[in-house]
Amino acid sequence: MSYFRITLLRSAIGLPRRSTDVLKALGLKKRMSIVFHPVSPSIAGQIMKVKEIVSVQEVDRALTKQEVRLERKPDPGYYIEKSGVAERNELSGQ
Amino acid sequence: MFKPTSALFSGLLWKTPWRLSAPQKARQRKRLRAVDRVVDTLSAALARNGQSTKAVERWYAEMPREEEMLPKDKYTIFDKKEKTYRKSIHKLPKWTRVSQRVNPPGF
Numbered sequence: 001m002s003y004f005r006i007t008l009l010r011s012a013i014g015l016p017r018r019s020t021d022v023l024k025a026l027g028l029k030k031r032m033s034i035v036f037h038p039v040s041p042s043i044a045g046q047i048m049k050v051k052e053i054v055s056v057q058e059v060d061r062a063l064t065k066q067e068v069r070l071e072r073k074p075d076p077g078y079y080i081e082k083s084g085v086a087e088r089n090e091l092s093g094q
Numbered sequence: 095m096f097k098p099t100s101a102l103f104s105g106l107l108w109k110t111p112w113r114l115s116a117p118q119k120a121r122q123r124k125r126l127r128a129v130d131r132v133v134d135t136l137s138a139a140l141a142r143n144g145q146s147t148k149a150v151e152r153w154y155a156e157m158p159r160e161e162e163m164l165p166k167d168k169y170t171i172f173d174k175k176e177k178t179y180r181k182s183i184h185k186l187p188k189w190t191r192v193s194q195r196v197n198p199p200g201f
């Protein structure tokens with residue numbers, strides 16, 4: 001089952017009430033917010049109402065809120081070394 | 095030196111250029127392509143499930159794609175009050191967030 005990953009790129013300020021309501025129905029509250037919805041004709045119809053202000057991707061699974069946040073996390077630029085014993089235990093545990 | 099211009103004579107006067115600049119036109123094309131891309135994504139995703147929806151079908155039946163449009167239609171819109179029946183598209187309210195691609199019949 002695939003999902004639509006919908007990002008609100010432009011705000012709906014000043015647009016008809018209909019567009020604002022569609023965004024609310026989709027769960028998009030502010031710019032750059034991301035929601036996932038299963039691929040279905042009704043969701044596609046809703047996206048068509050606001051197609052000028054969103055971007056859409058088709059993805060295999062819906063990410064959780066934490067996973068979406070982690071995508072934005074920058075690379076820390078370091079990694080923590082482990083002692084040989086800890087690493088060996090970890091490998092043997094797998 | 096005082097130069098009598100309409101901007102100095104009246105208090106608040108905003109002057110909107112009558113035509114779009116080249117970067118404005120480039121961004122307009124980019125937005126048109128972005129809308130095409132959204133519709134393509136929807137249509138492809140639904141087709142994979144063997145589904146379809148009226149809004150998408152209607153869009154494909156009625157609306158030209160960005161590369162099929164004439165420059166005239168990309169950057170200007172019909173206006174009955176203009177002498178040439180065309181005015182620049184940035185006169186259209188919310189023009190960066192609405193789809194305006196086709197002309198009334200006969201124009």
